[in-house]
Amino acid sequence: MEHSEKDQTAEDQRRVKKTDILRSFQVSFFAMSRLASLPWTFLEEDLRSNKSSELVSDILKQTCLHSLCRKFPPSGRYRRLFLSELIRQEAADGEPLDELYDALAEVVGAEDCTECYKSYILPCGDAVSLLENVALISEGTTGLVTWEAALYLAEWALDHQQTFLGRTVLELGSGVGLTGITICRSCSPNRFIFSDCHTTVLQKLRDNVQLNGLTEQLCPAVRVEQLDWTTVTEEQIKRVRADTVIAADVVYDPDIIESLVKLLSKIMRCSSAEVLPEILICSTIRNPETYSGFKQQLEKAGIGHRVITGPVSHVFPYNRISSIEMIKLYR
Structure with missing residues (x-):
């Protein structure tokens, strides 16, 4: 026996x-x-x-x-x-x-082909399927592929769904859409605004949002908008009325950090003194000097930050040796 x-x-x-x-x-x-x-x-x-x-x-x-x-x-x-x-x-x-x-x-x-499908399996068994470029850099942009910080932020969102539940979420630099689509499919936001500025990226983003059943006809609370960090007005930001702002892998080029920090300052300035939006920035630290420069510019703009620590569930396959840090901003 x-x-x-x-x-x-x-x-x-x-x-x-x-x-x-x-x-x-x-x-x-x-x-x-x-x-x-x-x-x-x-x-x-x-x-x-x-x-x-x-x-x-x-x-x-x-x-x-x-x-x-x-x-x-x-x-x-x-x-x-x-x-x-x-x-x-x-x-x-x-x-x-x-x-x-x-x-x-x-x-x-x-x-x-220069493009292919990648599908990221969610814990429930469904998949987020994206059309991505094979080359990491094409048409002068890195926004046509999914990067590690986007995958990490999506995993963090799956572990912290209450951060997005019933909220209006603005995503900066959405790229091909992995993080935002995952949140829309799994975290029940009230509204979700994908944004980017590169014309080709925006078209692929719209295609991927539609590919995953999040068309504006079926999901009117989901929008894809062009958002140029250098020209966006406070009036545009006020119209969004975001409760949560997220961004992944946007701190990689010293030339865009100044405009990013100015945008984050505008977002905070357009919020009521009592209720600031929750702003989360997730970065793969490829160049420590560039990342340190970003934090220094945040400090000069009067924006504080704290590093979000703790494990996240391993949902998607990617290189976890990369140094990834997520910070929450405050005024």
């Missing part, structure tokens, strides 16, 4: 582990994470110990054969490399599945 219970416990543990591994493959595949970061070691061990293609088949169903891949496929090149690695892994311990070769045949001739 004791052996039977131990065997059952071991089997239960393996089943839970397998579920976690399948989710890890799925989440990483749709976000187009570096292939080396996927849990190939577990697959190797499973193939050696079980001599079965069951796990490979399950991985295939959760990635290339999943309905999300049919609707919003990662780039053809990424899928080719992913399937080639799956075939290599299984070939080491047996004959690869026909479905693997069929799936590879579908993408062998796929044209490599």
Whole structure:
């Protein structure tokens, strides 16, 4: 009886582990994470110990054969490399599945484009799917891809939904829309205003907002607006009446810091003395000198800040070695 219970416990543990591994493959595949970061070691061990293609088949169903891949496929090149690695892994311990070769045949001739879909799986199982540029910098802007601080801020929002619940939220420098769409889908804001100034970024942002069912027809409380930090008026800011202001990865260029700080000063000045909006700025610190300069300009403008600490739930796959800091501003 004791052996039977131990065997059952071991089997239960393996089943839970397998579920976690399948989710890890799925989440990483749709976000187009570096292939080396996927849990190939577990697959190797499973193939050696079980001599079965069951796990490979399950991985295939959760990635290339999943309905999300049919609707919003990662780039053809990424899928080719992913399937080639799956075939290599299984070939080491047996004959690869026909479905693997069929799936590879579908993408062998796929044209490599400058854009691709990335999908970020939410805890509820839904996905935020975005059309992003393959290149990190294109058309003179970095705003056509999702950066680490946007992912971190989205994770923080999922852990602190009360910050956005029933509120009017203004996002500065929304980029392709990951953070804002996540908040709209999961945190129930009363209104949400996406904003950016680059024409191409704004068009892609509008496309992604619509892609995720947040069209102004279906969700009139969601808007996408052009907001030029250098020319925005106090009247425009007053019309928004934001309770919460957020921004991710906007402190990267010394040339725009002055206009950003002036904008933040205007936002605070346009608020009532009793109720200031909650202003949250999340930054990947790539250049400590630039980031320090931003904080110094905040201080000169009479704006204080405190660093928000504490762990966040790991929802999205990204490089967590990067130094990311989130601050809350106050007057």
